[in-house]
Amino acid sequence: MTPRPLFARPLLTLALLTAAPAAYAQALTPAETTQVDTLVTKTLAKTGVPSASIAIVRCGEIVFAKAYGKQSETMKTANTDAPYQIASVSKQFTAAALLLLENEGKLSLDDKVSKYVPGITGGDTIALRQLLSHTSGLQDYWPQDYSFKAMATPVTPQGIVDRWAKKPLDFAPGEQWQYSNTGYVVAGMIVEKVAGEPLLSYLDRKIFKPLGIKAIDQDLAIGKTFPQGYGRNALGPVRVTTPAAAGWLFAAGELAMSARDLAKWNVARLNRSILPAEDWAAQETAVRLTDGSTNGYGLGVSTGTANGRRYVEHSGEAVGFLSENIVYPDDKAAVTVLTNTWSSDAFTQIAQDIVKTILPPPPADAADTAAATKVRAVFDQLRGGTLDRSQLTEDADFYFTPVVLADFKASLAPLGETATFVQTGKARLRGGFVNRNYRVTYAEKTLSVSTYAEPGDGGRIEQFLVNETQK
Numbered sequence: 001m002t003p004r005p006l007f008a009r010p011l012l013t014l015a016l017l018t019a020a021p022a023a024y025a026q027a028l029t030p031a032e033t034t035q036v037d038t039l040v041t042k043t044l045a046k047t048g049v050p051s052a053s054i055a056i057v058r059c060g061e062i063v064f065a066k067a068y069g070k071q072s073e074t075m076k077t078a079n080t081d082a083p084y085q086i087a088s089v090s091k092q093f094t095a096a097a098l099l100l101l102e103n104e105g106k107l108s109l110d111d112k113v114s115k116y117v118p119g120i121t122g123g124d125t126i127a128l129r130q131l132l133s134h135t136s137g138l139q140d141y142w143p144q145d146y147s148f149k150a151m152a153t154p155v156t157p158q159g160i161v162d163r164w165a166k167k168p169l170d171f172a173p174g175e176q177w178q179y180s181n182t183g184y185v186v187a188g189m190i191v192e193k194v195a196g197e198p199l200l201s202y203l204d205r206k207i208f209k210p211l212g213i214k215a216i217d218q219d220l221a222i223g224k225t226f227p228q229g230y231g232r233n234a235l236g237p238v239r240v241t242t243p244a245a246a247g248w249l250f251a252a253g254e255l256a257m258s259a260r261d262l263a264k265w266n267v268a269r270l271n272r273s274i275l276p277a278e279d280w281a282a283q284e285t286a287v288r289l290t291d292g293s294t295n296g297y298g299l300g301v302s303t304g305t306a307n308g309r310r311y312v313e314h315s316g317e318a319v320g321f322l323s324e325n326i327v328y329p330d331d332k333a334a335v336t337v338l339t340n341t342w343s344s345d346a347f348t349q350i351a352q353d354i355v356k357t358i359l360p361p362p363p364a365d366a367a368d369t370a371a372a373t374k375v376r377a378v379f380d381q382l383r384g385g386t387l388d389r390s391q392l393t394e395d396a397d398f399y400f401t402p403v404v405l406a407d408f409k410a411s412l413a414p415l416g417e418t419a420t421f422v423q424t425g426k427a428r429l430r431g432g433f434v435n436r437n438y439r440v441t442y443a444e445k446t447l448s449v450s451t452y453a454e455p456g457d458g459g460r461i462e463q464f465l466v467n468e469t470q471k
Contacts, residue, residue: 087316095300188251229320
């Protein structure tokens with residue numbers, strides 16, 4: 001239920017977000033299918049993760065769904081339709097429930113919490129929207145990445161509220177962003193009060209049955225026919241974990257479903273079905289704090305753009321389970337990865353590799369390509385102790401004295417041929433010049449190259465510095 005922090009993962013997120021819109025075949029080719037099979041099985045073997053369930057959407061349709069590995073001690077073969085605990089990926093469904101109730105005229109996301117649930121600290125100042133965007137100030141009841149002592153005992157939503165939502169707020173509503181499962185428990189209580197039925201019943205009636213999704217309460221997804229959660233203590237053996245007692249997930253991460261069924265929801269998002277288009281847009285709009293800043297989180301989903309590709313994403317963590325669900329609206333594509341351990345980042349590794357497999361690489365930026373050609377040529381000249389000074393500005397020409405040139409040649413020439421020479425990050429303007437940086441790798445060393453150049457195709461080089469860095 002509590003995902004590993006989305007915005008602290010080096011992965012996760014930028015590594016996944018590669019490529020740009022392009023036309024491509026809908027179904028996976030045999031080569032792509034083989035590549036997906038290979039990367040999943042190799043990652044499971046390398047990391048010790050018992051199993052993974054995968055679903056891929058391309059051109060707005062599910063084109064691949066498959067389970068791999070050992071889902072439990074009693075399930076002999078991997079079942080593609082087995083429901084994994086998707087944990088905090090469930091939050092977008094809780095948010096959707098409130099949006100639907102708003103459409104029905106039964107509440108407003110601008111209503112205050114105290115209108116529906118009494119006794120919550122700051123309830124008369126916290127809007128429902130702030131519960132969904134993690135800006136309420138309510139303290140999170142499960143920040144740990146392990147099952148803490150109280151989780152061995154069943155709990156009710158009111159029990160969570162009584163212990164955590166009646167503490168002083170961590171900040172005034174709207175002033176900061178802090179992940180809060182507590183806020184989602186309160187949101188789920190409001191759904192049930194306003195809808196007059198259990199949260200899962202409402203979601204089943206309004207979303208799951210119309211989409212053909214089989215979703216169950218994760219507290220019930222336990223037993224011989226369900227995937228088991230696993231974990232490791234440090235680098236010890238992979239062991240079966242003990243599930244949390246009933247009630248601890250609720251509206252913050254209550255659902256279990258297969259990757260294929262979660263992909264049906266991704267298709268609905270891409271096609272703007274089930275919910276009105278404005279509700280999808282509301283969910284995917286980053287909420288701003290009172291100072292105008294945002295970290296990209298909307299209503300139950302993280303949103304943003306990287307390398308020219310727009311994404312809608314959320315991960316999830318339950319006891320013994322990790323999941324990743326990422327949608328690319330402009331590409332009509334999505335990747336879902338569910339794993340049954342919470343001791344490995346295999347779920348993000350697999351998602352990253354699948355994205356690289358199924359989506360085309362980004363088109364090269366013409367200006368970056370031209371600049372890289374020039375920079376590489378200058379680098380090779382410096383290795384040889386020569387330099388075409390017509391490519392330099394007055395300042396760069398001044399910098400490259402005979403001593404500097406000699407040092408460049410003496411230190412770079414013995415390294416031999418480069419293994420890779422790639423741009424890192426995006427070009428940016430500074431001081432009237434365009435800054436681009438590069439990483440150069442050799443068998444035993446890695447170098448960084450920092451360049452500044454005049455704007456335009458024929459821009460001369462103002463700076464060309466080389467330093468050793470860590471791999």
